[in-house]
Amino acid sequence: MSATLWTKIQKLLGIKADGIPGDKTANAVAARLGIVTATPESAPSRVTIDSRSAGNIATLRSDAQDKAREWLLKCLEAGINVKIISGSRTYQEQAALYAKGRSAPGPKVTNSPPGFSWHNFDVAWDFVVFDANDQPLWESPLTERCGRIAESLGLEWGGSWNGFQDISHIQIKTGCSLVEARQRVKDGKWT
Ligand SMILES: [Zn+2]
Numbered sequence: 001m002s003a004t005l006w007t008k009i010q011k012l013l014g015i016k017a018d019g020i021p022g023d024k025t026a027n028a029v030a031a032r033l034g035i036v037t038a039t040p041e042s043a044p045s046r047v048t049i050d051s052r053s054a055g056n057i058a059t060l061r062s063d064a065q066d067k068a069r070e071w072l073l074k075c076l077e078a079g080i081n082v083k084i085i086s087g088s089r090t091y092q093e094q095a096a097l098y099a100k101g102r103s104a105p106g107p108k109v110t111n112s113p114p115g116f117s118w119h120n121f122d123v124a125w126d127f128v129v130f131d132a133n134d135q136p137l138w139e140s141p142l143t144e145r146c147g148r149i150a151e152s153l154g155l156e157w158g159g160s161w162n163g164f165q166d167i168s169h170i171q172i173k174t175g176c177s178l179v180e181a182r183q184r185v186k187d188g189k190w191t
Pocket residue numbers: 119124125126166168169170
């Protein structure tokens with residue numbers, strides 16, 4: 001097969017497009033096809049978390065940090081160039097976002113006022129798949145693949161929500177409602 005064709009395939013997979021099919025390409029193809037590529041437990045991790053993702057992970061609650069890291073590494077090991085583009089938001093930051101398209105200029109970016117987004121409780125993050133040149137792939141089928149990986153780890157993926165779906169959103173399962181979460185924050189019991 002020609003290098004040009006491999007380059008095209010690699011671009012579609014969102015991995016480094018050098019036209020040379022190696023392990024990373026094989027893993028990405030396998031991940032795309034839904035074939036599980038088993039890596040031995042003892043094998044050292046060949047992937048590293050980028051600084052942007054690491055910074056966003058650091059804003060999360062410690063249990064969510066562990067899960068976010070585990071999920072991200074699993075995606076990266078599957079050959080997907082994915083980054084965590086947002087983590088926790090304070091009530092104040094959420095208020096500023098909510099104002100957009102309402103009392104502030106620009107299009108609406110969220111339907112959640114402060115206290116109505118799980119990002120305000122340090123347990124949620126948003127991700128985007130990038131191509132080999134680090135350009136965001138908004139329509140990539142790999143987004144769903146990342147969501148399914150999250151679900152396989154017991155996480156909640158926004159793409160599986162009933163009604164409004166948020167395919168870039170992942171959170172840990174808290175076992176409580178937003179109403180309860182807001183009350184716990186008020187009582188200083190959200191940990
Ligand atoms: Zn989100």
